[in-house]
Amino acid sequence: GAGVSQSPRYKVAKRGQDVALRCDPISGHVSLFWYQQALGQGPEFLTYFQNEAQLDKSGLPSDRFFAERPEGSVSTLKIQRTQQEDSAVYLCASSRTSGTYNEQFFGPGTRLTVL
Amino acid sequence: KQEVTQIPAALSVPEGENLVLNCSFTDSAIYNLQWFRQDPGKGLTSLLLIQSSQREQTSGRLNASLDKSSGRSTLYIAASQPGDSATYLCAVCPDRGSTLGRLYFGRGTQLTVWP
Numbered sequence: 001g002a003g004v005s006q007s008p009r010y011k012v013a014k015r016g017q018d019v020a021l022r023c024d025p026i027s028g029h030v031s032l033f034w035y036q037q038a039l040g041q042g043p044e045f046l047t048y049f050q051n052e053a054q055l056d057k058s059g060l061p062s063d064r065f066f067a068e069r070p071e072g073s074v075s076t077l078k079i080q081r082t083q084q085e086d087s088a089v090y091l092c093a094s095s096r097t098s099g100t101y102n103e104q105f106f107g108p109g110t111r112l113t114v115l
Numbered sequence: 116k117q118e119v120t121q122i123p124a125a126l127s128v129p130e131g132e133n134l135v136l137n138c139s140f141t142d143s144a145i146y147n148l149q150w151f152r153q154d155p156g157k158g159l160t161s162l163l164l165i166q167s168s169q170r171e172q173t174s175g176r177l178n179a180s181l182d183k184s185s186g187r188s189t190l191y192i193a194a195s196q197p198g199d200s201a202t203y204l205c206a207v208c209p210d211r212g213s214t215l216g217r218l219y220f221g222r223g224t225q226l227t228v229w230p
Contacts, residue, residue: 004158031216033216033217033218035218035220040222041222042119042206042220042221042222042223043159043204043206043218043220044220045218045219048214048216048217055214056213056214091159093159095216102216103164104161104216104218105161106151106158106159107158108156108157108158109157109158111156
């Protein structure tokens with residue numbers, strides 16, 4: 001595709017609901033990153049995929065957060081039993097290769113509001 | 116853990132002024148440093164990327180410098196325009212101890228340029 005896309009762009013959830021956020025990286029990009037950006041803060045790393053392998057999930061704030069990329073392309077970030085502190089913009093980024101630094105291309109983000 | 120700080124947090128200037136945005140980081144073991152622009156409701160757009168071996172990069176009216184040993188970078192914007200209004204984020208990529216490509220961000224400088 002032309003760029004990284006994310007859906008939905010906006011999501012409102014009641015506390016306790018489960019949500020699923022989707023990321024479509026640039027076609028052929030090997031690396032995929034998820035970041036969480038709270039209001040007034042910089043993005044914080046959540047997790048990293050190299051193809052379908054989740055190589056780093058050290059940034060996931062709790063076991064309610066789960067991410068997958070089963071076929072090495074589209075990725076889904078799932079949050080179970082959402083809490084108000086989960087309200088943030090969730091950004092996805094992809095880059096061409098792994099093993100060396102390549103420019104990351106960011107999607108527009110999904111703004112999650114938990115009521 | 117790498118900490119990135121940006122000063123000032125917000126800046127409001129008249130059109131035409133030359134600006135300096137500051138970024139500092141605590142661990143000088145970085146692979147590169149990147150400046151991003153973030154517009155409301157949109158993702159991050161990469162402006163300049165400085166490799167650790169470089170001292171500066173230029174693109175149009177933007178110039179970014181890097182002093183790796185002292186843990187500082189500055190983004191210089193010449194002849195500012197209202198279209199420059201956005202949040203500017205500084206991010207570093209460590210060269211060890213974490214997933215290559217994982218970025219550590221500052222909180223950003225919110226810039227407003229008025230006509």
